[in-house]
Amino acid sequence: MLLLVFLSLFSVVAALWFGRTHLSAQEILQGLLLGLSGPGGSDHPLKVIVFDLRLSRVLISFVCGGALATAGAAFQGLLRNPLADPFTIGVASGAAFGASVAIFFGLSGTGFLGLGLLPVAAFIGALATLAAVIALTKLGGGLGKESLILAGIIAATFLSALISLLKSLDEESVSNIVFWIMGSFQGRGWGHLLFALPYMAAGLAMVGAFARELDLLALGDEEAMYLGVDVPRARFFLLIGASLLTAATVAVSGIIGFVGLVFPHMVRMIWGARHTRLLFFSFFVGGTALLWSDVAAKTILPQGEELPVGVITALFGGPFFFAIMRIQGGKWRGP
Amino acid sequence: MIQIQGLHCGYGNREVLRSIDLSVDAGVMVGILGPNGSGKSTLIKAISGVLRPARGTVLLDGRPAHTWPARQRARRLACVSQRISFDFPFTCLEAVLMGRYAHTAALKGYSRHDLEKAEAALELVGMDAFRHRPVDSLSGGEMQMVAIARAICQDAPLLLLDEATASLDIARKIAVFDLFKEMQREGRSFVCVMHDLNLAAMYCDLLVVIHAGELAAMGPPADVMDPAVLSGVYGAQVLVAPHPLLGVPQVHFSPSDTVTRGGVSSCS
Numbered sequence: 001m002l003l004l005v006f007l008s009l010f011s012v013v014a015a016l017w018f019g020r021t022h023l024s025a026q027e028i029l030q031g032l033l034l035g036l037s038g039p040g041g042s043d044h045p046l047k048v049i050v051f052d053l054r055l056s057r058v059l060i061s062f063v064c065g066g067a068l069a070t071a072g073a074a075f076q077g078l079l080r081n082p083l084a085d086p087f088t089i090g091v092a093s094g095a096a097f098g099a100s101v102a103i104f105f106g107l108s109g110t111g112f113l114g115l116g117l118l119p120v121a122a123f124i125g126a127l128a129t130l131a132a133v134i135a136l137t138k139l140g141g142g143l144g145k146e147s148l149i150l151a152g153i154i155a156a157t158f159l160s161a162l163i164s165l166l167k168s169l170d171e172e173s174v175s176n177i178v179f180w181i182m183g184s185f186q187g188r189g190w191g192h193l194l195f196a197l198p199y200m201a202a203g204l205a206m207v208g209a210f211a212r213e214l215d216l217l218a219l220g221d222e223e224a225m226y227l228g229v230d231v232p233r234a235r236f237f238l239l240i241g242a243s244l245l246t247a248a249t250v251a252v253s254g255i256i257g258f259v260g261l262v263f264p265h266m267v268r269m270i271w272g273a274r275h276t277r278l279l280f281f282s283f284f285v286g287g288t289a290l291l292w293s294d295v296a297a298k299t300i301l302p303q304g305e306e307l308p309v310g311v312i313t314a315l316f317g318g319p320f321f322f323a324i325m326r327i328q329g330g331k332w333r334g335p
Numbered sequence: 336m337i338q339i340q341g342l343h344c345g346y347g348n349r350e351v352l353r354s355i356d357l358s359v360d361a362g363v364m365v366g367i368l369g370p371n372g373s374g375k376s377t378l379i380k381a382i383s384g385v386l387r388p389a390r391g392t393v394l395l396d397g398r399p400a401h402t403w404p405a406r407q408r409a410r411r412l413a414c415v416s417q418r419i420s421f422d423f424p425f426t427c428l429e430a431v432l433m434g435r436y437a438h439t440a441a442l443k444g445y446s447r448h449d450l451e452k453a454e455a456a457l458e459l460v461g462m463d464a465f466r467h468r469p470v471d472s473l474s475g476g477e478m479q480m481v482a483i484a485r486a487i488c489q490d491a492p493l494l495l496l497d498e499a500t501a502s503l504d505i506a507r508k509i510a511v512f513d514l515f516k517e518m519q520r521e522g523r524s525f526v527c528v529m530h531d532l533n534l535a536a537m538y539c540d541l542l543v544v545i546h547a548g549e550l551a552a553m554g555p556p557a558d559v560m561d562p563a564v565l566s567g568v569y570g571a572q573v574l575v576a577p578h579p580l581l582g583v584p585q586v587h588f589s590p591s592d593t594v595t596r597g598g599v600s601s602c603s
Contacts, residue, residue, distance in 0.1 A: 080422050209442060216433055218423050223416065225385055227489070228409025228437030273423035273469075276444070 004284045008062070011288045015058045018295045021049055056189045061294040061309070062287040063193070064185075064253045067200050067245040069286020072260025073267070073278050074207045074242035077214040078235065079145045085261040086246040089133055089152030089239075091126045093159040095250035096181050098125020103176045104166045118180070119195055119251040126247030129155050134239070143235040144221065183254035183310030185294050192252040199248035206241025207279060210234050214275040256310045258317025259286050265324050336361050336493055336524055337382055337400075341391035344381050350389065351377040353548050361492065364515065364525040366539035368532060368559075370569055374548045375528040376417070379497045382526060383414050395493075409437035413489035415499035417528075419482045424469035427481050431457055434485035456488035457481075459514060475502045483511060487518075494518075496527040500534075512538045532586045536560050537578070544568055560584035 016028050023031070027046055034044050035051025071086040079088065086092065102121035133151045140147030163181075167174045207214075213234040216224040221231050249256075263286040264278065271277050290313070297309040337359040345351035351374045359365055367375045380386035381393050384400035393400045396411055403411070413434070421430065434456070435449035445453075457463045460480045465473065470481055479502050486494055494515070500508045508531070515525055516538060529535045535542060535556070542559040544552040546568045552559045565573045565586065574587040 082422070212436065216436060219421065222385055223419070225405055226383060226409065226414040227433055228406040230405045268424065273425045274429055
């Protein structure tokens with residue numbers, strides 16, 4: 001466990017090396033110290049590169065990866081489905097729709113609390129979708145897994161139709177919308193991190209507080225009730241917590257696939273199914289993985305152009321998931 | 336412990352149980368019998384408080400069962416369902432430990448004491464060799480034993496078993512019921528839905544027969560295991576004869592064309 005935390009810390013520091021400008025270890029250290037010594041005062045180029053640009057981006061990719069993997073683990077338990085991920089119940093589609101609306105109306109450049117309006121719009125879209133999904137499940141008789149998945153599919157389908165509509169109405173915004181949906185950390189900084197962090201912290205706290213209940217819910221709602229879980233309450237908080245994690249992540253990064261699906265699986269295979277461990281380890285494994293994926297996205301093209309990190313995770317995630325399926329063998333063949 | 340009065344309940348508009356009266360005292364073993372779809376599992380759900388009565392009352396320790404807070408209710412009754420599934424690879428010990436949830440404080444983990452209880456329960460059902468095996472790698476019967484161990488370490492005075500032993504081999508069935516009998520002597524009560532009439536007659540103090548949602552018969556095995564009652568309820572020819580060693584009534588079924596071949600009647 002300690003090793004994992006240490007590895008994550010090491011990754012955060014090591015990732016500072018990678019970027020368009022080549023810096024020595026000494027220069028990186030100097031930039032870090034300059035950044036830590038005074039808030040925003042210094043305009044020293046080393047400080048700007050290392051602290052303002054690189055460190056913020058490394059940290060944001062780490063917490064986003066952690067949040068996605070944790071949310072994925074929570075959703076898989078909540079929906080009792082190993083194929084669920086943070087996007088299953090449509091929250092991400094809501095974020096994409098919010099972002100698309102902002103792009104469509106040309107508001108993406110508008111300043112708001114020191115960052116563009118885009119993440120705010122995406123976050124509002126995600127939360128509105130969550131509220132709509134919860135309202136829809138009321139019609140289906142509560143927050144059971146079937147009604148949640150169905151309501152999520154309804155929301156996601158409807159919203160993706162609306163996004164397509166926006167795209168077809170304004171061809172100029174198409175590439176911006178598509179690029180945003182693919183997910184990237186390009187140009188994200190401290191403002192984005194500070195915006196997302198409180199919601200992520202709240203989401204982590206909620207999901208973490210109900211980790212043991214998640215174990216019991218994985219047996220089915222009725223079993224969990226027999227064992228003493230207040231099922232509606234636990235499901236509600238877990239849903240809100242995991243959705244907050246997803247919404248905050250998607251708002252700042254766009255839709256980054258596979259992290260929330262693959263890493264909970266990997267952690268479960270290595271460390272077992274208990275959610276106290278699963279959630280904690282998923283956070284660090286997912287965070288570290290996304291951090292390095294982002295480094296790859298920045299450096300993999302020889303000319304120094306960036307790939308959207310969503311492309312990298314999908315590129316590696318697909319085969320990775322295939323390998324997990326091979327290892328797990330026939331377990332998913334159904335009842 | 337349990338008082339059921341004039342219970343009507345079901346799912347949505349479909350009424351499954353009608354006018355059920357039943358009371359379960361401390362230290363008894365009650366067997367619920369009846370054909371498929373007669374409402375046995377629904378009765379278990381009503382007692383466990385998962386299902387709210389449409390009419391009538393189900394009192395658990397003097398308070399309507401469905402109004403107990405989940406955690407407090409789980410300290411009063413444990414339940415083993417007829418089919419359990421584990422979708423995630425918990426180890427057997429982790430799965431049994433979940434039975435201790437109701438005894439732990441919110442936000443706190445399981446204590447050493449809880450762990451000891453879980454280990455003891457696994458040992459009690461003879462599954463301690465499996466403690467670190469993932470539950471999803473076990474056979475159906477072994478999984479059922481894990482579920483029974485989980486219910487035991489829940490430490491509730493009342494255990495509800497919904498065909499919990501149906502998938503076990505005969506030796507395990509006997510072992511489990513012997514264990515329950517021992518726990519019964521310590522004051523625990525059991526309500527077991529059963530299809531095995533002979534096992535029910537051997538172990539239960541009170542048999543309740545449900546037919547088409549209504550109480551068809553209730554009483555000690557000697558009264559309920561009556562060819563007329565059972566033939567009426569199950570629609571099959573039955574022969575009742577005393578157990579050669581214990582003397583309790585045992586049922587023998589015969590193919591439906593036996594009547595034409597020679598006739599069937601009570602031998603008791």
